[in-house]
Amino acid sequence: QREFTQKKTFTSWINSVLAKSTPPYVISDLYTDIQGGHLLLDLLEVLSGQHLPREKGFNTFQCRSNIEKALAFLKSRSLKLINIHVADIIEGKPSIVLGLIWTIIFHFHIEDLAKTLDCTYNQPSLDCSSSADSSPKASQSDKKSAKIKERWKISATKALLLWAREQCSLHGSINVTDFKSSWRSGLPFLAIIQTLQPGLVDLEKAKARSNKENLEEAFRIAEVELNIPRLLEPEDVDVMNPDEKSIMTYVAQFLQYSRNLHESEDDIQKKVTEAMSWLAAQEKKLAKLLIDTENETHYQKYKEMMSFMEAFNQEKNPFLPVLSSKRSKTELCEGQQQMREEWDKLISQINGWKAKLDQMLPSPLDSIEAWLQEVERLQAKDLPDLQDPFKAMLAFREVIVIFKGLMDCFDSHLDTLQSFKNEDEKNMPLVLPEKLEEMKRRFNNIHFTNTNTFLEYHYGLCSAIANEVMLKLNIRDMKYGTKESVETLLANW
Numbered sequence: 001q002r003e004f005t006q007k008k009t010f011t012s013w014i015n016s017v018l019a020k021s022t023p024p025y026v027i028s029d030l031y032t033d034i035q036g037g038h039l040l041l042d043l044l045e046v047l048s049g050q051h052l053p054r055e056k057g058f059n060t061f062q063c064r065s066n067i068e069k070a071l072a073f074l075k076s077r078s079l080k081l082i083n084i085h086v087a088d089i090i091e092g093k094p095s096i097v098l099g100l101i102w103t104i105i106f107h108f109h110i111e112d113l114a115k116t117l118d119c120t121y122n123q124p125s126l127d128c129s130s131s132a133d134s135s136p137k138a139s140q141s142d143k144k145s146a147k148i149k150e151r152w153k154i155s156a157t158k159a160l161l162l163w164a165r166e167q168c169s170l171h172g173s174i175n176v177t178d179f180k181s182s183w184r185s186g187l188p189f190l191a192i193i194q195t196l197q198p199g200l201v202d203l204e205k206a207k208a209r210s211n212k213e214n215l216e217e218a219f220r221i222a223e224v225e226l227n228i229p230r231l232l233e234p235e236d237v238d239v240m241n242p243d244e245k246s247i248m249t250y251v252a253q254f255l256q257y258s259r260n261l262h263e264s265e266d267d268i269q270k271k272v273t274e275a276m277s278w279l280a281a282q283e284k285k286l287a288k289l290l291i292d293t294e295n296e297t298h299y300q301k302y303k304e305m306m307s308f309m310e311a312f313n314q315e316k317n318p319f320l321p322v323l324s325s326k327r328s329k330t331e332l333c334e335g336q337q338q339m340r341e342e343w344d345k346l347i348s349q350i351n352g353w354k355a356k357l358d359q360m361l362p363s364p365l366d367s368i369e370a371w372l373q374e375v376e377r378l379q380a381k382d383l384p385d386l387q388d389p390f391k392a393m394l395a396f397r398e399v400i401v402i403f404k405g406l407m408d409c410f411d412s413h414l415d416t417l418q419s420f421k422n423e424d425e426k427n428m429p430l431v432l433p434e435k436l437e438e439m440k441r442r443f444n445n446i447h448f449t450n451t452n453t454f455l456e457y458h459y460g461l462c463s464a465i466a467n468e469v470m471l472k473l474n475i476r477d478m479k480y481g482t483k484e485s486v487e488t489l490l491a492n493w
Contacts, residue, residue, distance in 0.1 A: 001239070002243045003094055003095075003098065005236045005242075005243045005246050006098050006102070006243055006245060006246055007030055007031070007094070007098065008233075008236070009231045009232060009236070009243070009245075009246035009249055009250070010030060010098065010101045010102070010105065010246075010249070011027060011028075011030045012229060012230070012231045013105060013109075013229070013231055013249055014027060014030070014039070014043060014101070015027060015229075016229035016231075017043060017046050017047065018042060018043065018046065020046060021042055021045070021046045027039060030097060030101070031092035031093075031094060031097055032092055034089060034092065034097055035063060035089065035090050035091075035092050036058050036062075036063045036066065037054070037055075037062075037063050037064075037065070037066025037067040037069070037070060038054065038058075038066060040066070040067060040070035040089075041054050041066055041069065041070050043104065044070060044073055044074070044104070047104070047108040047109075048073075048108070049323065052069060052070070052073060053069065054066050054069060055379075056379075057379055059379075060090075062379070063090060064086055064090065067086045067089050067090065068086055071084065071086065074103070074104070074107075077107070079103060079107055080103075081100070081103065083096070083099075084096055084099060084100050084103075102245055105245075105249055106156070109249070109252050109256075110156055110157070110160060110248060110249075110252045111156045113160070113252055113255045113256055113259065114155070114156035114157075114159040114160055114255075115156075116259055117159050117163055117255075157179075157248070160248065160251060160252060160255065161176065161178070161179065163255055164176050164188065164192060164251055164254075167191060167192045167195040167196070167254075168187075168188050168191040168192065168195075170191070170195055171191045171194060171195070171203055172203075174187050174188055174191045176188050178244070179244045179247040179248045179251065180241060180242050180244050180247070181240075181241070181242065183237055183242065183247055184211055184237055184238050184239075184242065185211050185214060186206070186211055186212075186213075186214025186215035186216075186217070186218050186234075186237070186238075187203070187206060187207070187214060189214075189215065189218035189219070189222070190203060190206050190214060190217065190218045190221075191203065192251075192254050193218060193221055193222060193225075193226065193254075196226065196254065196257060196258055196261065197225060197226065200221055200225055201217075201218075201221065211234070211237075211238040212234040212235075212238055215232075215233075215234035215237055215238060216234050219232060219233070219234070222253075222254070226254075226257050227257075228253045228254065228257060229253065231246070231249060231250045231253070232246060232247070232250050268322075268336075269335060271319075271322040272322060272335045272336055272339050273335075274319070275319045275322050275323055275339055276335075276338070276339050276342065278315070278316075278319055279339070279342045279343060279346055280342075282312060282315075282346055283342075283345075283346055283349070285308070286308065286346070286349060286350065286353070289304055289305075289308055290353065292304075297428075297430070298357070298360055298361060298362060298430065298431060299428070299429050299430060299431060299432055301357055301360075302357055302431070302432045302435055303432055305353060305354065305357060306432070306434065309350070312350075322336075322339070323339070323340075323343055358373075361431065361435075362430050362431065364416055364420075365417070365420065365431060365439070368413045368416060368417055368439065369439065371406065371409060371413055372439065372442050372443070372446075374406060375403075375406050375407075375446055376442070376446070378399065378402065378403055378406065379446070410443075410446070410447070413443075414443050417436070417439055417440065417443070418440075420436070422436065
C-alpha cells in the first residue's frame, strides 16, 4: 500500500513540475518512463534551472548514458545516492526508483522551501546563525560537512512540521505532531487553507464531518482555489498508518504557495527588469564579438567563443531563478513572457554562432564535422513504431543501409582527424585543441554506441514478428470449421 501511494504521489508531483517545462508533457508509469533517462534530466533541468546535456535517442546505451549524467549531476550537489545504481533504474526497480525520486523531492522541493523559513523553525537541529558552512575549517572537512547536511536534513523536516503546526494553531485545538496520523481527519489541511486564504473554509462545519469528507473538501479547494496539484486522495490519508513522504510532499506545496504570496509584484518586476537588462547587455556583447572577430582566424574565433561562454555561464547564475521560472506561460505577466522570449532568442543566437563556426572549420575537418553531425542525428532518431512490424522492417532496413554507408567512412575520417597537422604555413595553430579533443570524444561515443548491432537486432525482431503474423494469417486462410475452433483462433490472435 505504501509503495502504491508513493508511486501515485511522486508521479503526480513530477507531472506538476514537468507541466511547466518546455514543451510540457505527462508521464503515466513512473517505473517505465524513468528508464530512458530523459525524464530524470528534464525533471532536474526544471528544478535546477540548468541545461543538462543528453543523448537524444532511446537505445540501451543512450538510456544508460542519460541516467549516468542525471546521477552525476545529483552527486555534484553533494547528494547521497546510497544503493542507487544505473542498472536498477533501467530495470525500473520500484524501491530504487521511489528512493531516487524521494531524494530529488526532498532536496529540490522540501529543503529549498524550508530554507526560506525563519531561523526559529530550524532550531534546535541546526543553528541558523552558525557560520559552520562558510568557515574555512568546515570547507576542509568532508566529515563535518556531511554531519551538518544530515542535521539540516532533520531540520528541514522539522521546519516544515513547525510551519504546518503554526498555521493550524491559529484555529483552535488542531494538533499536528507528525506527517502521519495527525492528518487523517483532514482538519490540518483545511486549517492551513483557511490561514493562507481566509474565508474558503468553514472549520466548525468540518469538525462535524467524516475524515474522508474533510480530506476531499481540502484537496478540492486546494486544487481549484489555490492551484495546488492534487497529489493525494482521501483513501491515501485516512488509513491506520499514512505514508509520511507522500504527506510531506503535498504539505510542502502549501508552503510553496505561502512563499509565492509573500513575493510582491514589485519584487518580481525588479528581478525581471534586472534579468532583461543583463540579457540586453549579453546580446550587445555577442553582436560586438561577432563583428570584432569577423576577419579573425577560426582558431581566434573559437577561442573568443569559449571565453564568451565561460563568462556567460558564470554571469547567468544569479538570474537563473527568474529565467527558469517554473510557472507556465499562462501564469506569466507580460514582462516575464518578454524576458523568456529574449532568453530563447539569445540562446538561439549562441547556438547559431556555434553551428557557423563548425561549418567554417578548415578542410578536411569541416567534412568530418558534417559527418559526425549526420551520424549523431541518425543515432538520436526515434525508433519506428513496432505496432506495424512490416512498416517497421522497411524503416529499419532503410536506416541500416544509411548507417552502414556512413560507417564505411568511420576509419578514414578518424585517421584523418588523428593525423591532422594543426598548424598553418607560419606554424600557427589552425584549430583550438579543445575542439579537436571534442571531435575525438564524439568518435569514441559513436564507436561505443554500436548503433548498427542495435538496428540489426530490432530489424530481426520485426522480421520474427512479421513471420509469426504471416503464419497465423495462413492458418486463418482456410475453412474454419466449428464455432469453437473460430473462438480458439480469435483468442490465440
